[in-house]
Amino acid sequence: MVRAPCCEKMGLKKGPWTSEEDQILINYIQRHGHGNWRALPKLAGLLRCGKSCRLRWTNYLRPDIKRGNFSPEEEETIIKLHEMLGNRWSTIASRLPGRTDNEIKNVWHTHLKKRLRHNHNTEETKRRRSTANIISKQNQEAKKEEDSTMINYNNNFSSNVIKTKSESIEYNRPVSPPQSSSEISSVTTGTTDSNNNNNDDFSMNVENFSEIMDENFWSEVLSSAENSDEVVNDFSAMGNVEQELQFLNSPIASMELVHGSNSYDSGMDFWYNIFTRAGETSEFLLPDL
């Protein structure tokens, strides 16, 4: 579909708004409302495109906009919502009265993302240190055994000792997947609490579901596991029998059993059935924070 480019007409002003322009826009909208944004600048006597006017109004001039720094509560809310929704800034903004999507986006990129990254690095360092301590202890104990073995077997089996040491080095590698350079992923933690795979937790929203259906979802979860120790625990331990049993008790698995299917790629009918059987759509609303 061909679209008419914005501000195609020459002579339309771009760049920062002057206070005069702001006043004209405010006056016009207060009197007439914004109605048709495209027609507004002409009617108001502004040399701007409608898009620019809308942006200026929604992001800056609207009377209900809350100015000033974000409170810790607001930042916490943004972080939580971003974990659930990803970069859906407008949806996040709708949950923060007086804040615009642009503002939230800016705060995220300038403050929160860095802070989370820093926090994560700190956590990661702690975790690696504690892991290293555990491994170090294990190595020490192994060394003791090796030493006693060495004493018992003298020099004849030294090659075995070398092998044991190299194995311990191998074991020393981080358990978690390699760090992803991508930004903190959007959908990971909304469903991370797989230890509680009961019906309550199945009341995820439709958006999460569509993201699950995204073919990138699982790889994203795995690659972004750095962002959540829970995820690491949940997915690195998929071989864990207990967790497999929990999965079998999960609604998805039970529905698969009902439908006699063992695969996820049974087509849209399968997902349609999940939706219809999961109950009312009211369950798919965002949780209160």
Place this chain on the structure above:
DNA sequence: AATACACCCAACCGCATCCTA
């Protein structure tokens, strides 16, 4: 005081979606 660098945020751009004729 001058310069370089980093950070912040308002605004722009282009794509997606909605709406209507």
Place this chain on the structure above:
DNA sequence: GTAGGATGCGGTTGGGTGTAT
């Protein structure tokens, strides 16, 4: 059902400002 305009949304950028050297 389709075309095309209007609007919404998210990513990106550029200029202003603060800070370090």
